[in-house]
Amino acid sequence: SQTIHQWPATLVQPVGSPLSLECTVEGTSNPNLYWYRQAAGRGLQLLFYSVGIGQISSEVPQNLSASRPQDRQFILSSKKLLLSDSGFYLCAWSATSVPYNEQFFGPGTRLTVL
């Protein structure tokens, strides 16, 4: 069966510091991968998606970037964190073999920028 991992689970970082959040998927090949930010009362906002290695599409211009160095690895980064980057970050995957398919979510990372 497929599983999705995210780490760290929680992170507290000072303003101006770099960020790296990692997501890996097991049990599937060539998944579509996604990064979301979840804000209370505002649902989930899609930040980035990837349909293949090295292919990243950004939905929202911001202080963050994403990379996909391997088929089942998706990384969310920042060179200098802002206070507004605080939030709950979710990674998700969907199967490319089924168009319009549902997404499966990881446990999330709670990021606090001080």
Place this chain on the structure above:
Amino acid sequence: AQSVSQHNHHVILSEAASLELGCNYSYGGTVNLFWYVQYPGQHLQLLLKYFSGDPLVKGIKGFEAEFIKSKFSFNLRKPSVQWSDTAEYFCAVNAGHYGQNFVFGPGTRLSVLP
């Protein structure tokens, strides 16, 4: 771009009461529809989905949803809620082949009183 609205921010019910959570979307083309649930401290998980066919779909834990195309609605129902249904519920629409247009509603928090 499509959008998703959910009628209630917070719903409070007693056990055994009936539940209906409203969801409306705005998109004129083909969409797939989903309800996700996030129990306290747990992953976001799929409750049910509609792709095509019978507009009344059944999901896990006794939930069902009805797709009414003319009303652009996909309301979630359960005839008798339990305390364990306390969670946040998200309606979502996927109008993109790769999930790049996977849009979530703001969520409805359900509190079930024992």
